[in-house]
């Protein structure tokens with residue numbers, strides 16, 4: 081039996097000039113949640129429980145863009161989304177448009193476990209959350225001063241890619257080499273805020289699971305849904321692998337990125353790293369994104385085509401790594 085493996089991400093597309101202090105904070109947080117997952121795996125936690133546990137922890141910390149610390153909508157509110165998938169039986173659950181649910185990933189888990197559906201959104205998802213008795217808090221809880229400032233700057237900058245982690249002038253953003261205005265889905269966008277979170281796990285019994293959670297893009301339109309809650313796009317798990325994506329949601333949706341990794345493994349017979357490389361190269365079109373993946377045989381892999389991705393991984397044989405750059 082192959083050993084367990086775990087990978088986490090905290091978003092693709094990082095400011096090349098990200099201050100050293102923030103880089104250090106990111107690495108410490110990734111290390112902390114990796115260790116949490118490792119402890120759970122050593123205590124025979126199942127893949128699905130471990131991905132939920134790790135993503136919950138990331139949602140509760142304001143550092144990345146999920147749960148508390150979510151990027152703000154054009155109206156200054158938070159609309160969170162998340163999904164989870166258990167490779168065992170390919171069961172899944174997803175949620176969007178959450179404004180008061182403290183841990184969106186756990187509501188996605190409940191959609192999977194306790195509802196006849198796969199995906200609940202907006203008021204229906206909030207109603208389900210109340211019925212399930214999950215912890216709910218005021219929308220204000222999720223809003224950080226950092227994100228209020230970012231939204232203000234995004235609005236001032238209008239059609240310019242802006243993120244306090246990405247300098248607005250004289251930069252090469254996310255590897256495109258073009259200066260703003262930046263295009264997404266063929267249209268100029270005003271903002272791109274990375275730092276969605278995700279976790280993939282294969283446990284010691286070879287069971288794979290994936291979870292992804294996000295506040296979405298900063299300054300996004302009300303009602304915008306990205307790839308993170310979409311099974312097959314931002315999240316996918318089956319009996320051979322588990323994948324969580326991050327980056328430009330619209331491009332990830334077009335490429336059905338997460339499922340594509342499983343598909344090329346299944347139909348082309350590629351190994352995990354080759355499948356990840358293939359999908360990043362051939363299926364991302366003009367989009368910028370990254371992903372983490374594990375296989376049932378205990379391999380762990382990642383790939384991205386932009387400047388940096390916050391990530392970390394560990395395997396049962398003692399390998400552990402946390403990184404940001406290529």
Ligand code: ASP
Pocket residue numbers: 091092273274275276294295296297305306307308325326327328329330332
């Ligand atoms: N993929 C997310 C979205 O488009 C953003 C991210 O991964 O940072 O909502």
